[in-house]
Structures are given as C-alpha cells and as structure tokens.
Amino acid sequence: MPNKKLGQHFLIENKIINKIVNYIDPRLQDNILEIGPGLGALTKPICTFLEKLYVIELDSDLVNFLFNSPFSKKLKILKKNALFYNFLDIFNKENKNIRIFGNLPYNISVRLILYLFNFCSVIKDMHFMLQKEVANRLSASPGTKCYGRLSVIAQYYCNIIPLLQVFPNSFSPVPKVNSMFIRLIPNLTFPVLIEDIKVLEMITNAAFGQRRKILRHSLSKFFHVKTLIKLGVNPMLRAENIRVSQYFQLAYYLIMK
Incomplete structure (x- = not known):
C-alpha cells in the first residue's frame, strides 16, 4: 500500500x-x-x-x-x-x-x-x-x-x-x-559564472519576497538605483519582469564588488 x-x-x-x-x-x-x-x-x-x-x-x-x-x-x-x-x-x-x-x-x-x-x-x-x-x-x-x-x-x-x-x-x-x-x-557553460550561488539566492529572495514592490525598493539593500541602471536593469520594474540572465548579472556584480 x-x-x-x-x-x-x-x-x-x-x-x-x-x-x-x-x-x-x-x-x-x-x-x-x-x-x-x-x-x-x-x-x-x-x-x-x-x-x-x-x-x-x-x-x-x-x-x-x-x-x-x-x-x-x-x-x-x-x-x-x-x-x-x-x-x-x-x-x-x-x-x-x-x-x-x-x-x-x-x-x-x-x-x-x-x-x-x-x-x-x-x-x-x-x-x-x-x-x-x-x-x-x-x-x-x-x-x-x-x-x-x-x-x-x-x-x-x-x-x-x-x-x-x-x-x-x-x-x-x-x-x-x-x-x-x-x-x-x-548547463555545460554559463552566461555568467556565479561562484557563490548563495548570492543569487539572496537577491532572488529579496526581489520575489516583495513581488509588489519595484526593484529600486526591494533590492535597495544591495544596489543603488544608478547601479541597477548601469547593469541594464530597470529599477522601476518588479521582480517578475526581469530576465533570468539579468539576475545572473546582478549576482555576479555583488560577488565581484
């Protein structure tokens, strides 16, 4: 049974x-x-x-x-x-x-x-x-x-x-x-190699944990608005509007910072 x-x-x-x-x-x-x-x-x-x-x-x-x-x-x-x-x-x-x-x-x-x-x-x-x-x-x-x-x-x-x-x-x-x-x-190769996956987990947790907020607010702990723009991420968008590859770029930036 x-x-x-x-x-x-x-x-x-x-x-x-x-x-x-x-x-x-x-x-x-x-x-x-x-x-x-x-x-x-x-x-x-x-x-x-x-x-x-x-x-x-x-x-x-x-x-x-x-x-x-x-x-x-x-x-x-x-x-x-x-x-x-x-x-x-x-x-x-x-x-x-x-x-x-x-x-x-x-x-x-x-x-x-x-x-x-x-x-x-x-x-x-x-x-x-x-x-x-x-x-x-x-x-x-x-x-x-x-x-x-x-x-x-x-x-x-x-x-x-x-x-x-x-x-x-x-x-x-x-x-x-x-x-x-x-x-x-x-994946055999990665568009962005993220050496510490916990950073990606941390960013996505912050973004999707506050889905109704725009990124300039939900990710303010990690990124200045100017930094988001520099990385090609519109700070006025919400978490669900950002491409997977863009989250990879954000994680890579924090790791290399």
Whole structure:
C-alpha cells in the first residue's frame, strides 16, 4: 500500500509509462539511477534496456518488494534517503556521468531537485514526474504568474523542458493535482559564472519576497538605483519582469564588488 507520509503515488497507466520510457531513451551503456522506484512501473521496462540499474528507495516494504521482483538481478538497490545521498559515489564507481529519473513524491520534489543541482557536474540529464505547478515554476519565463525564485535558480543550473502532462487517473492513489513529466539538462557553460550561488539566492529572495514592490525598493539593500541602471536593469520594474540572465548579472556584480 502507498505510504501517505512519503507522498507515494504509483504510476499505473501503461500508455503513459511507455511514453516516459521513450522520452528517457535508455541505452545499454548508460549509467542510470532511479529515485523512488515504487512498485517498478518504470523500473521494469527501463531494465530491459540495461545490464544494471541503480535505484534509491527509502521505504523498507518497497525495498523488499524490489529484492524479490523478477528483474531484481539487474538492480543495485540503495536503501537511502535521496535528500542526503552523495551522488558522487555512483559517478566514482562507474566513472561515467549519471542519468537520473523518477516519479518524485510531491512533498520533497523541490527540495530534492535543489539538492541535485549540487551534483550537476556529474549528471548527464534528469527526467522527473512532478506536480504540474512545480514543473511550471521550474520552467517559467519572465512576466508569467509562475515565474519566481525557483525559476531563476533552476534555470541557472539546467535547461528545463516540459515533455508530457499526466492526469490524476494515471496514478494510484489518485492525486488531487495534475502532473508533468519534464527533462532537465545541466548547463555545460554559463552566461555568467556565479561562484557563490548563495548570492543569487539572496537577491532572488529579496526581489520575489516583495513581488509588489519595484526593484529600486526591494533590492535597495544591495544596489543603488544608478547601479541597477548601469547593469541594464530597470529599477522601476518588479521582480517578475526581469530576465533570468539579468539576475545572473546582478549576482555576479555583488560577488565581484
């Protein structure tokens, strides 16, 4: 039975499962890790393409289920909490960048993705099923309702591509929200290299924490109006009207100041 405390919703619709596997496009030589395999809806078909699949699962009952599954011989099961796991371990074992996928529990999805950004240097790509609202926030563009702090931070690290909308009846138990399957491809190069990501987090927190204020007020702690203008940022605009690249420039300026 699904564990409500762990936010489990198992995929059950074969049509959606097949589409997801096609989007992931697993290859024999890939170093692939699944987060939260559950009852193996994605695990089983992905295994048919691989000799070995790493899976991280915290639920003891599901770990036992996986150990006794017909495809268990292909699994490297890690009974770990993905929020604290060192993903460098798998990279070091295989000496190959990791491809990560999973149907993520809604209650930890944002925290987990932000944590995974710490390992982008060894990740080839990520494919996740998320609550649609979260997926929209990750991929949002300036001027849209969903655009915010999470959008800026996520798009610094990755190119984010929504792939497939998934409706509640594709899961058991049925969630109360729609879902979205997305692809995240870590950026190999950055328009602005921000050595201390905490500076970008600090700026976006100040700007989007006071969304109704114009930037000359919300960012007054960090920038003089003349500085904003010099950096190409209109101080009369609000947080949601500033491009991702402009936030990068602001962070870079503070770091180099």
